[in-house]
Amino acid sequence: xxxxxxxxxxxxxxxxxxxxxxxxxxxxxxxxxxxxxxxxxxxxxxxxxxxxxxxxxxxxxxxxxxxxxxxxxxxxxxxxxxxxxxxxxxxxxxxxxxxxxxxxxxxxxxxxxxxxxxxxxxxxxxxxxxxxxxxxxxxxxxxxxxxxxxxxxxxxxxxxxxxxxxxxxxxxxxxxxxxxxxxxxxxxxxxxxxxxxxxxxxxxxxxxxxxxxxxxxxxxxxxxxxxxxxxxxxxxxxxxxxxxxxxxxxxxxxxxxxxxxxxxxxxxxxxxxxxxxxxxxxxxxxxxxxxxxxxxxxxxxxxxxxxxxxxxxxxxxxxxxxxxxxx
Amino acid sequence: xxxxxxxxxxxxxxxxxxxxxxxxxxxxxxxxxxxxxxxxxxxxxxxxxxxxxxxxxxxxxxxxxxxxxxxxxxxxxxxxxxxxxxxxxxxxxxxxxxxxxxxxxxxxxxxxxxxxxxxxxxxxxxxxxxxxxxxxxxxxxxxxxxxxxxxxxxxxxxxxxxxxxxxxxxxxxxxxxxxxxxxxxxxxxxxxxxxxxxxxxxxxxxxxxxxxxxxxxxxxxxxxxxxxxxxxxxxxxxxxxxxxxxxxxxxxxxxxxxxxxxxxxxxxxxxxxxxxxxxxxxxxxxxxxxxxxxxxxxxxxxxxxxxxxxxxxxxxxxxxxxxxxxx
Numbered sequence: 001x002x003x004x005x006x007x008x009x010x011x012x013x014x015x016x017x018x019x020x021x022x023x024x025x026x027x028x029x030x031x032x033x034x035x036x037x038x039x040x041x042x043x044x045x046x047x048x049x050x051x052x053x054x055x056x057x058x059x060x061x062x063x064x065x066x067x068x069x070x071x072x073x074x075x076x077x078x079x080x081x082x083x084x085x086x087x088x089x090x091x092x093x094x095x096x097x098x099x100x101x102x103x104x105x106x107x108x109x110x111x112x113x114x115x116x117x118x119x120x121x122x123x124x125x126x127x128x129x130x131x132x133x134x135x136x137x138x139x140x141x142x143x144x145x146x147x148x149x150x151x152x153x154x155x156x157x158x159x160x161x162x163x164x165x166x167x168x169x170x171x172x173x174x175x176x177x178x179x180x181x182x183x184x185x186x187x188x189x190x191x192x193x194x195x196x197x198x199x200x201x202x203x204x205x206x207x208x209x210x211x212x213x214x215x216x217x218x219x220x221x222x223x224x225x226x227x228x229x230x231x232x233x234x235x236x237x238x239x240x241x242x243x244x245x246x247x248x249x250x251x252x253x254x255x256x257x258x259x260x261x262x263x264x265x266x267x268x269x270x271x272x273x274x275x276x277x278x279x280x281x282x283x284x285x286x287x288x289x290x291x292x293x294x295x296x297x298x299x300x301x302x303x304x305x306x307x308x309x310x311x312x313x314x315x316x317x318x319x320x321x322x323x324x325x326x327x
Numbered sequence: 328x329x330x331x332x333x334x335x336x337x338x339x340x341x342x343x344x345x346x347x348x349x350x351x352x353x354x355x356x357x358x359x360x361x362x363x364x365x366x367x368x369x370x371x372x373x374x375x376x377x378x379x380x381x382x383x384x385x386x387x388x389x390x391x392x393x394x395x396x397x398x399x400x401x402x403x404x405x406x407x408x409x410x411x412x413x414x415x416x417x418x419x420x421x422x423x424x425x426x427x428x429x430x431x432x433x434x435x436x437x438x439x440x441x442x443x444x445x446x447x448x449x450x451x452x453x454x455x456x457x458x459x460x461x462x463x464x465x466x467x468x469x470x471x472x473x474x475x476x477x478x479x480x481x482x483x484x485x486x487x488x489x490x491x492x493x494x495x496x497x498x499x500x501x502x503x504x505x506x507x508x509x510x511x512x513x514x515x516x517x518x519x520x521x522x523x524x525x526x527x528x529x530x531x532x533x534x535x536x537x538x539x540x541x542x543x544x545x546x547x548x549x550x551x552x553x554x555x556x557x558x559x560x561x562x563x564x565x566x567x568x569x570x571x572x573x574x575x576x577x578x579x580x581x582x583x584x585x586x587x588x589x590x591x592x593x594x595x596x597x598x599x600x601x602x603x604x605x606x607x608x609x610x611x612x613x614x615x616x617x618x619x620x621x622x623x624x625x626x627x628x629x630x631x632x633x634x635x636x637x638x639x640x641x642x643x644x645x646x647x648x649x650x651x652x653x654x
Contacts, residue, residue: 044384055421059373061374072419096377099380325335
């Protein structure tokens, strides 16, 4: 049946990172999602209540891509007590022409972290003010790091202000990220301080709104990447309603798992939600002036997984990275 | 993050096969399915129309099992023209307590073939007449082979009669299987000849009924394993209606993908469908005399995948089979 390339996290970190080609790879999938091209079934979820865990499976076929990624993400929330991270997972890539397994990517979630960060850069590129120099961040975990690094690809960021429920985590973040990115990173005492920036990125697993309408100022762009479940919400319904433009990666998914869920429930008209793919192609109008308030909700799609995994496997094949296993 | 055990088909063939312990492993999951224990989401399907293909994903969490299997099956029906098999796939096993990936099973579909065969043995054990000596088989592919081998575990089979659309395939089957199992295997010219046996097993991808009510005789048991899609059907609706007992692995799944689909559409009462798990525990009445006609429809479940994969990984861990990859 051929050979399967087995890749581990270090192979994948060597192959793909926070770069412009990777960002364009992610950007290119949004118009396909919006056009309904390919096949992207709803997320499959297996609940494991005895272990306070869940397994989510995402996948998508995109015409013209050589591979189809199947991603399995595990979230087991008692793991920290066992000395293990809460989140993990892996991807597999199948040949889109024959269905033959081509590669197993034991990435410990790296590709998801990366493509989610890059998606934030795509949203900022199309929706934030071009001269945005300051970025506020809610949350100080892995995805907060990814988002800050990514937004620097597209905006002349000189300063970041981070807020986290646990202040010592924010302190750690500020220290690390100012070193790594050579920009000023401050700790915010309140969410309002973070929201005063040109651009606000929310990266928390919050189940109640952290951003309210009164925190928003003219010209602000908010990218919300935290909500990916029926129970989560970072942006208040009134804030969504008060924004001039509400964009999301997938209306279907945001309605179920993202910021649209609560808003639709309180009467926000579905037709006001615009997909990022439509903004990218120009089919929908994006930001039209520097005073508008824009929001982009990213729930994360299997299409992005297929895109980043295809790029990673292509590069690892060229460099002959990893181990080939005859099956 | 630990190590992942990578297993290929030969490791898995060495570890698990057509034996009584494997059969009991499969048997044990049906009562769990029927009791609704654990979590078994509907099959996820990714259509790949440009390649005449589809990818199906099955999974299940079963309380008390150490692993959770995620199975990806690929069916790409233009593959034979490229010198490749139509069907393929792989499984992954995650730790049920932590979600950490434990094993990747590059089995080329072997575990599915095996667990489907064993499911046929379980159905025959609980529903066919104990003294069944002859078995008719429709279809002469891999699953026909598995079913014949499996049914010998539970019934004193001395003779098999195989029918296939392509007679040369049936000839090949008869030659191989009579050698392998040391029983008489004949080729049937008509489906009626095969249905005259004590036990009939249908293993085809047919989209129109192959077994009609007039082919059924008192005492016959039919196991239907072919239908696993909205388009497939092997047993005529009138035959389903005429049987004394209709059993299936999962009413939910058989209603969508199996023999129940067409029957419910034509008025067969859903409450007449009994799950195999209920027959196994005695919660539902199985065969009560030697004149009854019984049908068991097996669509295949993620619970079976989790059960057989858990057993395989357990045995391969003990024997230290395969390759350990540090992630």
